[in-house]
Structure formats: C-alpha cells, structure tokens
Amino acid sequence: MCGISGIIGPKATKLNIRKMTEIMHHRGHDSIQHFQQNGIALGHNRLSIIDLKNASNQPFQRNNNPWVLVYNGEIYNYVELREELMLEGYTFDTQSDTEVLYQAFLFWGEDCLNRLNGMFAFAFWNTQSKELFAARDRFGVKPLYYFQDQDNFIFASEIKAIRQLVDVNLSEERMANYLTFGSYGMLNESFFDSVHQLAGGHLLKLKGHKLQIKRWYNFVTRVKQQLKQNETIDDATAKKEYIKLLQDSINLRFRADVPVGFTLSGGVDSSLLLALVNQREDASEIKAFTFYTGDEGYDELPWVEQMVLKTKTQLEKVLLKSEEVNQRHHQIAKIQDEPYGGIPTIAYAKVFESIARRGIKVVLDGQGMDEAWAGYDYYQNNSNSTIQGQSSVSPFKTNILSESFLAKAEKPNYPQPFEDDLLNKQYRDLFYTKIPRALRFNDRVSMASTTELREPFLDYRLVEFAFSLPKHHKIRGGQGKYLLREILKTYSKDVAFAPKRPLQTPQREWLAEELKSLVENAIANIECSSLANLLNISQLKEEWHKYQHGDQESSFHIWQWISLSKLVENE
Structure with a gap:
C-alpha cells in the first residue's frame, strides 16, 4: 500500500x-x-x-x-x-x-x-x-x-x-x-x-x-456466462464452491511480511471472516478490532463478543465518544478531499489508529458481501433506494437549493445490463454507488493511519460467483444473503440470522444534541462561503430548526451540510 x-x-x-x-x-x-x-x-x-x-x-x-x-x-x-x-x-x-x-x-x-x-x-x-x-x-x-x-x-x-x-x-x-x-x-x-x-x-x-x-x-460478459452455468446449482454445491474460494481469498490476503489484523462488526460478513480466520494455525496471534459508542440501541458489540467467545481471537474494543467527533471530523475531512459517510467513518478511522498503535500494518475487513449476495432490504422491494433501512420519507432536502442550483442537478442514470431487476440493482451498487464510495472512504481512513486495508470478499472470483447464483440462493423466506447465513450457521446460529442493522452510531441524536455546535458552525461557514449564493439559507435554517425539534427520520441532509461546509472551507 x-x-x-x-x-x-x-x-x-x-x-x-x-x-x-x-x-x-x-x-x-x-x-x-x-x-x-x-x-x-x-x-x-x-x-x-x-x-x-x-x-x-x-x-x-x-x-x-x-x-x-x-x-x-x-x-x-x-x-x-x-x-x-x-x-x-x-x-x-x-x-x-x-x-x-x-x-x-x-x-x-x-x-x-x-x-x-x-x-x-x-x-x-x-x-x-x-x-x-x-x-x-x-x-x-x-x-x-x-x-x-x-x-x-x-x-x-x-x-x-x-x-x-x-x-x-x-x-x-x-x-x-x-x-x-x-x-x-x-x-x-x-x-x-x-x-x-x-x-x-x-x-x-x-x-x-x-x-x-x-x-x-468486463464483469457483465463474465457473469452472464456464469449465470447460465449456475442455473441449476444446488445449495450444497454452491456452499462448497464458495467456501473453497473464500478460504483461498483469505489465505492470499494473509501474504505479508508484517503483522496482519482484521476489523469486526456484528454482521454476517465479518462474523464469517472471523470464523475462517480462526481456522488458521496462527489464529491466536491475530488481533481483531471493533468500535462501539456506548449506546446499546446502535452498538454491535454484543454480537461481536458473542462470536469472539467461541474463537481464539484477541479482541480490542475501540470507544468513540461524542466529544471526539468535532476534532476528528476536521482531520478526516482533510484526508478525504471529498464528502464522506458520517460518524461511522470517523469511528472506523479511530479503529485504524488503534491498529497502527499495535504495530499492525495490514488489516482485513468484510466489505462487499451485501452487494454480491443481495443483503440490503431494498433488494426485496420495488424501491430504487440505495440506503439500507430508509423509510418512504426522502433523506434529501432539495428545498434548501436555489432554483438555479437545483437546475444543475441531473439524476444519475445507471446502466441496466441484465434482464433481472435484482441483478441490475446489485450491479449498480457494486460499480456505481455503494462499493465505490465505501472503498474511497476506507482507503483514506486506513491510509491516514498508514495501514493497508484488504477486502477478501471483493476477490473478483467470489463476487462473480455469488452474483451469478440464482435468486433463491441469495433471498429466501424474506431473508437476504440466505446461503451465506447458512454457511455461518455452522459457527453461530444467533449471529447468522440476526437482522441487519442499518445504523451503527447514534449520529441522529448526537447531531441534534451533543454535536449541535458542529452543525451550527457548518451553517455559519456556508453563509460566509461561495455556497451561500447557491442555497436558500432561510430554508436551511428552518430544516435545522425542525431537526432539533424531533424531525429526525434521517440525518443524512445534516451531514451533507457539514461535509460541504468543510469542502468550501478547504477550497
């Protein structure tokens, strides 16, 4: 790296x-x-x-x-x-x-x-x-x-x-x-x-x-060939082939002349990574890292600790406090160069700081499973959303944009190279939305601590294979990532079928309360910047007033203001 x-x-x-x-x-x-x-x-x-x-x-x-x-x-x-x-x-x-x-x-x-x-x-x-x-x-x-x-x-x-x-x-x-x-x-x-x-x-x-x-x-050409090959593949064969590929992918990514660690959340992806890493001969020497905020409504720590109890893994828990966010945001905004994903990214950055202090230079994580295995809730409905757990209320507040600025917006038009709607959504997320932005956020925060991040689930062989499996291997009984959960069930049934948690930090609450000054400083910066001519500042302040008084279905628009205020400040 x-x-x-x-x-x-x-x-x-x-x-x-x-x-x-x-x-x-x-x-x-x-x-x-x-x-x-x-x-x-x-x-x-x-x-x-x-x-x-x-x-x-x-x-x-x-x-x-x-x-x-x-x-x-x-x-x-x-x-x-x-x-x-x-x-x-x-x-x-x-x-x-x-x-x-x-x-x-x-x-x-x-x-x-x-x-x-x-x-x-x-x-x-x-x-x-x-x-x-x-x-x-x-x-x-x-x-x-x-x-x-x-x-x-x-x-x-x-x-x-x-x-x-x-x-x-x-x-x-x-x-x-x-x-x-x-x-x-x-x-x-x-x-x-x-x-x-x-x-x-x-x-x-x-x-x-x-x-x-x-x-x-050419992902599309390669996958279309595999779609035909996998039309009649059964559960047992698919599981066997995927586990074989995944074990090889993990082994390849442990090739290093420096210490290797990995990050954990309470989800299926990183739990499966933990289970397979635990099968290595050097498992007891490999450290795992996870973050938490101390808020039981959001923390995945109970699921992480439940998995680690069954393994030889050393776990380091990294606590992110609300009072750290302001300073850390200013640091990460400079590293990112562009808008980034909010307080979860800040928490992830602190994890990498802890990893670097332990002398670990290479880190594995579980990025890529949801997109390859259809793990998001919107894959199972007619929504065109790209946000897990999003309600029918739009997270975007276009009323704060001036008419001339809004006219510059052009809705992204993503290719649809497959006949199947599910495959097209997965393709969009792999190449245009979810994965590209996550990889950018993660590259910057890992490199900020001079550590190398490796994603074994994004081995192209794994992605192509999972993507090309018939729908019933991915979604069954209203459960996304079905076959993947069946694989993980061998190690921990509770974690395998735990519901996916769309939010990992109390960002909504913190922005309205503990981080109120961060938001208000961002609004003040916008008022004094080139953005002021492009936005309706009175409408922006009205949205902030509504947010403080309980309209907190989504905090994404608030984070957008924070991100852009830092971007124009560094312009």
Missing part, C-alpha cells in the same frame, strides 16, 4: 514531484523516492508490506529497461505469477510483488491485467517512446486521479496531491447531485472540475496529448 504520483509536461520538476509526495506522507514513508527526467517526474510513497528490502523501492526500473513503474496496492497471487514467469525464462532480483508486476507487464503487456488478483493502481512510463500506461483494479479498491490541460498531465493517488500544482474549482453540478440525489459522482468524476478519476476496471494510455481510456475488466 502506497501513494503514487506523476507529472508529464513543463511542471515535471523535482520541486513539484516532491510537493506531491510530501502531501501524501501518510500513505507511506518507509521510502519516498522520485524519478525525474526532462518532461517527466514520478513519485512514490512506500508502505513496506512484502519484501521490505530497499531493492523493492519505487519508482522501479530494472536492467536499464525503458519502462519505469510506480505502483500502489498488492498483487495477491504474485507467488504463482512469479513461478509462471520463471518458467518463461525471467529472473528476479527481489521477492516483491512489485517486480512480479513489472516483469508481467514486460511479458504479457496489457493482457497481464487479467492475470492479476489484487488491488492496484499503477503507471508505467516508457523513457524511449514517451508513453504512459496506467490501470486500476477491477472494483477500484485503489484510487487514481488525474488532471490534464494543454500542457500537462498530472496523476496521483489523492486529489490533494494534484491540487498542490494546479488550481481547480469545486463542481457545482457534483454538489447539486449530492444534495439532490445523494450521488458522490459517476465513475470518472470527482467533486472538482478538471480532476477526474480512472474508473475501476479501466486502463489509460497517453502519448503526446492523446489520451485513451478503455475498460479492461
């Missing part, structure tokens, strides 16, 4: 590339290195995970080959790829996955992408042909942003690094969509005009000023 940066054009100076790596110091400081020639500069912040020796530092170049690599992430199957390349006559100077990626690209070219099982964002620069090749993993676990004008092409793991070199404005369209529809942007967008992101499963080529972007991972 690292940070990468690059400049192609007149701005490619040593001073500028150092500005970019310095601002991403939190992403890795075991080694900070640069490559600079006329018209090109590359930077790398290293968090050493595999082969800790200096020979694996980046930017990486071998035997005066014209290709230079900067890479963020992990190739989990690097051992198998290394053996395959050695049979082709390649030799290796290191034990790193970096060198495996480098040699794989030299041998297979862009076709190497389909052989990689991992999370990654990387860029190769050819010093002779002056061309750039960059790619991002299938689901976009690792970030890659870029900016291009008539003179320069600049890319980085985080927006703040690009903003060190160019002035960019907040996108009014993106903000309007956020306030109107809750959208965090489409796959190639950020909240800043002129700053784009390379979408997950896509590659980028640049030569001269010609930029070419194309999809390299």
Whole structure:
C-alpha cells in the first residue's frame, strides 16, 4: 500500500514531484523516492508490506529497461505469477510483488491485467517512446486521479496531491447531485472540475496529448456466462464452491511480511471472516478490532463478543465518544478531499489508529458481501433506494437549493445490463454507488493511519460467483444473503440470522444534541462561503430548526451540510 504520483509536461520538476509526495506522507514513508527526467517526474510513497528490502523501492526500473513503474496496492497471487514467469525464462532480483508486476507487464503487456488478483493502481512510463500506461483494479479498491490541460498531465493517488500544482474549482453540478440525489459522482468524476478519476476496471494510455481510456475488466460478459452455468446449482454445491474460494481469498490476503489484523462488526460478513480466520494455525496471534459508542440501541458489540467467545481471537474494543467527533471530523475531512459517510467513518478511522498503535500494518475487513449476495432490504422491494433501512420519507432536502442550483442537478442514470431487476440493482451498487464510495472512504481512513486495508470478499472470483447464483440462493423466506447465513450457521446460529442493522452510531441524536455546535458552525461557514449564493439559507435554517425539534427520520441532509461546509472551507 502506497501513494503514487506523476507529472508529464513543463511542471515535471523535482520541486513539484516532491510537493506531491510530501502531501501524501501518510500513505507511506518507509521510502519516498522520485524519478525525474526532462518532461517527466514520478513519485512514490512506500508502505513496506512484502519484501521490505530497499531493492523493492519505487519508482522501479530494472536492467536499464525503458519502462519505469510506480505502483500502489498488492498483487495477491504474485507467488504463482512469479513461478509462471520463471518458467518463461525471467529472473528476479527481489521477492516483491512489485517486480512480479513489472516483469508481467514486460511479458504479457496489457493482457497481464487479467492475470492479476489484487488491488492496484499503477503507471508505467516508457523513457524511449514517451508513453504512459496506467490501470486500476477491477472494483477500484485503489484510487487514481488525474488532471490534464494543454500542457500537462498530472496523476496521483489523492486529489490533494494534484491540487498542490494546479488550481481547480469545486463542481457545482457534483454538489447539486449530492444534495439532490445523494450521488458522490459517476465513475470518472470527482467533486472538482478538471480532476477526474480512472474508473475501476479501466486502463489509460497517453502519448503526446492523446489520451485513451478503455475498460479492461468486463464483469457483465463474465457473469452472464456464469449465470447460465449456475442455473441449476444446488445449495450444497454452491456452499462448497464458495467456501473453497473464500478460504483461498483469505489465505492470499494473509501474504505479508508484517503483522496482519482484521476489523469486526456484528454482521454476517465479518462474523464469517472471523470464523475462517480462526481456522488458521496462527489464529491466536491475530488481533481483531471493533468500535462501539456506548449506546446499546446502535452498538454491535454484543454480537461481536458473542462470536469472539467461541474463537481464539484477541479482541480490542475501540470507544468513540461524542466529544471526539468535532476534532476528528476536521482531520478526516482533510484526508478525504471529498464528502464522506458520517460518524461511522470517523469511528472506523479511530479503529485504524488503534491498529497502527499495535504495530499492525495490514488489516482485513468484510466489505462487499451485501452487494454480491443481495443483503440490503431494498433488494426485496420495488424501491430504487440505495440506503439500507430508509423509510418512504426522502433523506434529501432539495428545498434548501436555489432554483438555479437545483437546475444543475441531473439524476444519475445507471446502466441496466441484465434482464433481472435484482441483478441490475446489485450491479449498480457494486460499480456505481455503494462499493465505490465505501472503498474511497476506507482507503483514506486506513491510509491516514498508514495501514493497508484488504477486502477478501471483493476477490473478483467470489463476487462473480455469488452474483451469478440464482435468486433463491441469495433471498429466501424474506431473508437476504440466505446461503451465506447458512454457511455461518455452522459457527453461530444467533449471529447468522440476526437482522441487519442499518445504523451503527447514534449520529441522529448526537447531531441534534451533543454535536449541535458542529452543525451550527457548518451553517455559519456556508453563509460566509461561495455556497451561500447557491442555497436558500432561510430554508436551511428552518430544516435545522425542525431537526432539533424531533424531525429526525434521517440525518443524512445534516451531514451533507457539514461535509460541504468543510469542502468550501478547504477550497
């Protein structure tokens, strides 16, 4: 896990590339290195995970080959790829996955992408042909942003690094969509005009000023083939195949030359992760971490403790208090660069701080199960909601937007490549809504504590298999993630069939009471910012008044104001 940066054009100076790596110091400081020639500069912040020796530092170049690599992430199957390349006559100077990626690209070219099982964002620069090749993993676990004008092409793991070199404005369209529809942007967008992101499963080529972007991972085609294969699969066979894949995925993600831990909630996903981790020989040495707030109405701690009682796992419980939220929000807002998901994200960030203090650099979590296994309640009704547990009352308050600002909002139109409505909702959440935003939040909070987060349930083999199972394996008897619960039932029946809890923190209550000043400061900031001309401030204050007096069906609109006030403050 690292940070990468690059400049192609007149701005490619040593001073500028150092500005970019310095601002991403939190992403890795075991080694900070640069490559600079006329018209090109590359930077790398290293968090050493595999082969800790200096020979694996980046930017990486071998035997005066014209290709230079900067890479963020992990190739989990690097051992198998290394053996395959050695049979082709390649030799290796290191034990790193970096060198495996480098040699794989030299041998297979862009076709190497389909052989990689991992999370990654990387860029190769050819010093002779002056061309750039960059790619991002299938689901976009690792970030890659870029900016291009008539003179320069600049890319980085985080927006703040690009903003060190160019002035960019907040996108009014993106903000309007956020306030109107809750959208965090489409796959190639950020909240800043002129700053784009390379979408997950896509590659980028640049030569001269010609930029070419194309999809390299075709999830739809692959899944449609598997849908036909799995039409008649029975419960026992499906369970056996999924457990086999899941065990392999977890084993791959334990490959590290540093200590590994994992996070726990009381849900099916992380409980299953706990059960399988407990089967490892080193289970007693692996620490688990969970957060709680001290509010029994929201905390998942009882379910977590119930599972841990049956395992060898050491559990560390991290308490988030309301009085911490204000300061932590200011820190995380700077790290996130864009709006983020509220107090649960703040609690998660504190968990990573605790993990880092224990000297653990690699962390596993349970992201990705709900989308692959149809775990959200709205998968079982006709709702187009993307929010678990949402009532019929809209969480968005469009009456606070001026007419001209509201007119800039355009409802996101997500592709529907399948004939089945359930599959289309799952596809939307995997590639456009739930997973992209969760991965962004999680990447930033884990890297803020210089720790690497790995998601074994987002192994593409697992996602494709679960996604392509018939509906009755996912939903049965009004229960989502049915077959997954049947697997977990072996370890804990109570947890396996516990209802999904949409809220994990008392955010609604805290914002109205303990964190009242945070909200009021946000409103004051908005009044003094460029947003004031885009909003109806009197209507905003009226909504805040109603919220304080009991209209608390949802707190999402309140958090939107807090997020945007910080964004315009940092503009």
